[in-house]
Amino acid sequence: MSVDNLLDRALVRLDEAASHLKIDPDVIELLKYPRETTKARLMIRMDDGSRKSFLAWRCRYDDTRGPTKGGIRFHPDANADEAETLAFWMTFKCAVMNLPYGGGKGAVQVDPRKLSKAELERLSRAYIRAFGRIIGPNRDIPAPDVYTNSMIMGWMADEYAHIVGEAVPDVITGKPVTLGGSLGRDDATARGGYYLIRHLAPELGLNGTMRVAVQGFGNAGQHIASLLAADGHKIVAVSDSGGAIKASDGLNLDVLREAKAAGKSVTDTAGDFGHVRCEDDEVIGAPCDLLVPAALEDMIHEKNASSVNARVILELANGPITSEADKLLAAKNVIVLPDILANAGGVTVSYFEWVQNRQGFYWSLVEIHERLRAIMEREGREIWNVAQQNKSTVRAAAYIQALKRLAEAIEAHGTQTYFAS
Template sequence: MLDDERGPLLRQALSRLDAAAAYLDLDQDVAEKLGAPRETLKARLLIRMDDGSRRAFTAWRCRYDDTRGPTKGGIRYHPASTMDEVEALAFWMTFKCAVMNLPYGGGKGAIRVDPHGLSRAELERLSRAYVQAFAGVIGPERDIPAPDVYTDAMVMGWMADEYGSLTGAPAPAVVTGKPVALGGSLGRGDATARGGWYLLRHLAARLGVEDQPGRVRRAIVQGYGNAGRHMARLLASDGWTIVGVSDSRGAVAAPGGIDFDALDAAKARGGVGLLEGPGVRRVDPDEILALDAELLVPAALEEMIHAGNVHLITAPVVLELANGPVTPEADEVLTARGITVLPDILANAGGVTVSYFEWVQNRQGWYWGEAEVHERLKAAMEREGDAIGDRVAALGIDWRTAAYVHGLARLADAIAAHGTQTDFRG
């Protein structure tokens, strides 16, 4: 694929691959295979609206690489989605699955739509239309979707049902993140946040943010959506004080901490910026980055921390719950300032890890209790966190580069194991 066929976000993502490759003795085949998506499909979904009219929506599904197994990745519904974004997200998923040693490659999907403008019936028709359009791409052994931005268990349930209708047999393993009643896994709802929380707790002493008598630990959550909400509550349960939160409609600062019930009520009314209370003040979303805190959790969309606002950050640790929230330029600034960034392909991997657990349970027809899911997730996050931390120490590099080195080493081994014979699978 020519460079000009790759969008700017994918090119930025690939710069992480180049940085990691410098620390490994790689065959040229590895860079060639991982330098572009294996396949990206585009479809036009035409659905009947509630008023009887028809409306078209653009949709994509990308299968970036399947060297280590069937591709895996979420589907997001967002008015600003693009093919470039989908391909970059699929690239990150490829590395995330390798970092966690899951038998998956990376995939991703999207529909360019504002789901808030659709009725429940319209949303269901759109979700089923997506499966109809990409039924030849997805499948329990080929490509397994999951929830992402503005999609949830309900949407996944519709998709699994539609796939079963098209194939003539129930196939719960075709998607993950489903309702528990339809084969979803216990523990999936907060898995992304819980995985990041387990990682932070395990590495706390190494990062200098461990709990100590008399110490106040403060955190900022940028993006109070599903992952951000769960992370804020998990941190608070562990003694952290949440001093700032934001969502797409505003932000608040609260040096004394936040009342989460009041915050949830404000968000339901129209955004976290509507929160009121003692010591709470509404601020510009970028202003929360400058609050005094020991931890910043970007949990919104890509590129929310960039050259224009990175100088505001004072927290010594950044834990990426969002995918690609820090641009490469901002990353360089953070590294130069000695700020530790726990990268997305490790820090938010709890979601895909528990999705893998769900897929395994669906395939074997044997379901685990929530405590077992939590224990397996905790073990996986701690194992890979330690392995990447060891690379940080051994190579003298930042955590993001170390995570990419870790994942790339596994991908390179898998590519080599496939052999050199011509393979039209790519």
């Protein structure tokens, strides 16, 4: 996707939210730019004895409400502008959920699929050596993101412990449970979205059995499909990087999960259990009640938005709908539950992990789920009410709510209005 479009979208959301509030200009000036972005070149020894370098970044966008929080992604197209924009989104996501964090993001420009496991470990540890002075449990707390996982977080936490000379489990979240990770982290993103949909179902007009299409059948996509299917809803179409599949009477999720676990595509199940291969855009336009984009950015755009037949869209991916498509969907009265609310279950359970690490006392899975449900319902209800009061989209309401909280924190330090009075 175009980085310019990503940055423009972020600033458009900020300006739109500000138009609904009486905001001191100091607030907008502070939030237009990241607090700091650090760039490093990571040099590692490859398995063949050669040395290779990789560009890496860590952005701390805003820390007014607390230490910055955000994942580290390993991706060949990663760059500084993307990291800064994603950190901007994290700033607003944490404010939406009323978590005591600002937003951060990290990235390494690498295709991890081309590295051996040993090379991947060296790269992960090199990242912490480069940014060890940037991160910290009270300053900046990384987590997994695209192409990073709990194993990588475990390596990073271990490297940080070697640097500072003591175990500091709260420096990174998303770790293996045996190394201080939290129960419930594996399905947290999807579960948060599931709780949100279930709570707002009457207002969304989603009563009775739903027909659901899931665009992106990775971790979040598989979990949301399983949670909804367990409630009796029908998953009628899904897609992954290998293609798309549909079944008007509902897909067999067990077969789909087995295919993914074996490293195959969902399309490899075509011909069985009524599964029919289809075009990717047929998932976007599937006749359904709920559409769940759970893959990459900009998957719903001005060229395919008009084909959407869903009543509600739940954004489990970050930025899956372009601003142009947003307008088209609003004109069709499609309700979009935005990413900074819908997929915030992940950062919320990351917060739970940080809290548990700091107190040295760990909660049961039932406690994790109950705490997550309570927060998703509370903040979802608050944002729904803001949307009704402002006669705005739910996305605009989420940004309004987040900006209001950020503004209150920024203004508490004093702004032009205070100092000029």
